[in-house]
Amino acid sequence: MNILITGANGQLGNEMRVLSALHPKHTHFFTDIAELDICDKVAVSAFVEANAIDLIVNCAAYTNVDKAEEDEATAMKINADAVAILGSQGTKVIHVSTDYVFSGDEHLPCKESDPVAPRTAYGRTKYEGEKRLLAVCPEAVILRTAWLYSEYGNNFVKTMIRLGKEKEKLGVVFDQIGTPTYAADLAAAIFTVIECPMWHPGIYHFTNEGVCSWFDFTIAIHELAGIKNCQVSPILSEEYQYKTPRPHYSVLDKSKFKKTFGVSIPYWMDGLRRCVKLLNR
Numbered sequence: 001m002n003i004l005i006t007g008a009n010g011q012l013g014n015e016m017r018v019l020s021a022l023h024p025k026h027t028h029f030f031t032d033i034a035e036l037d038i039c040d041k042v043a044v045s046a047f048v049e050a051n052a053i054d055l056i057v058n059c060a061a062y063t064n065v066d067k068a069e070e071d072e073a074t075a076m077k078i079n080a081d082a083v084a085i086l087g088s089q090g091t092k093v094i095h096v097s098t099d100y101v102f103s104g105d106e107h108l109p110c111k112e113s114d115p116v117a118p119r120t121a122y123g124r125t126k127y128e129g130e131k132r133l134l135a136v137c138p139e140a141v142i143l144r145t146a147w148l149y150s151e152y153g154n155n156f157v158k159t160m161i162r163l164g165k166e167k168e169k170l171g172v173v174f175d176q177i178g179t180p181t182y183a184a185d186l187a188a189a190i191f192t193v194i195e196c197p198m199w200h201p202g203i204y205h206f207t208n209e210g211v212c213s214w215f216d217f218t219i220a221i222h223e224l225a226g227i228k229n230c231q232v233s234p235i236l237s238e239e240y241q242y243k244t245p246r247p248h249y250s251v252l253d254k255s256k257f258k259k260t261f262g263v264s265i266p267y268w269m270d271g272l273r274r275c276v277k278l279l280n281r
């Protein structure tokens, strides 16, 4: 297959690039905004035609949650309008969405069939992207994920390692619960979908296994990174000056993905161990 991977300079896009080496039977085309702006309908169609693309994996997105509150129009262009453009090319599509489509008020892991209620501009634009994609490409696969980190790009793991080295004390919120997800494991899940003999369209939830708070996550990061001289304390969300409200409980139920594709998913600390080992090289 000829596979186009958009947003290739991001966390997930880079992990897709690493894993693509294990799938040499496909030809992979890695593009980011400089090579292919997914908002440019003419350019997208020309690229798909010129390279006989069979499948688009959309890793491109407007992911800055705070900035999206100030500029929802731009976030909508990238997270929804452009997703509809990608879905209109007559190719298979795998698209990535977010736990932010839910309110975060739940106390049980969210299933794909649970009602959505985005509370942020980012969440609204990502939900709109899901709807617009399914309207033009009902056979698309959408993977909702959460709390993504990677060796690449900016993320919580890298920030906590830096702060752990710079500061003697650090307060981290403990009243937001979720599942840290190694982008390399999400990339592996995307290749599971690609390599599956049957195409199974629909929405799926994919994160690593288990749950923790940002506080627990930080303790684990520091332990694995060998950071000993920073005292980490639990704080409440209200003590941290968030510009945008964050979900208190955003755990995704991954049963559908595991059952459909017959796979098990690594525990979050296992993914973190592999990532920190690479960061410590």
Ligand SMILES: NC(=O)c1ccc[n+]([C@@H]2O[C@H](COP(=O)([O-])OP(=O)(O)OC[C@H]3O[C@@H](n4cnc5c(N)ncnc54)[C@H](OP(=O)(O)O)[C@@H]3O)[C@@H](O)[C@H]2O)c1
Binding pocket: 006, 007, 008, 009, 010, 011, 012, 013, 031, 032, 033, 034, 036, 037, 038, 039, 058, 059, 060, 061, 062, 063, 078, 082, 096, 097, 098, 099, 126, 145, 146, 147, 148, 149, 153
């Ligand atoms: N990060 C998380 O915690 C998280 C959680 C849940 C779901 N997700 C979803 O997971 C997916 C991957 O996230 P990620 O963390 O890998 O994102 P990321 O690191 O922000 O990467 C996104 C990439 O897309 C590029 N991009 C932006 N606009 C574009 C355009 N018009 N055309 C082409 N490329 C464009 C970005 O370039 P610039 O950097 O120059 O803008 C960036 O390289 C996204 O769909 C995101 O919504 C992420």
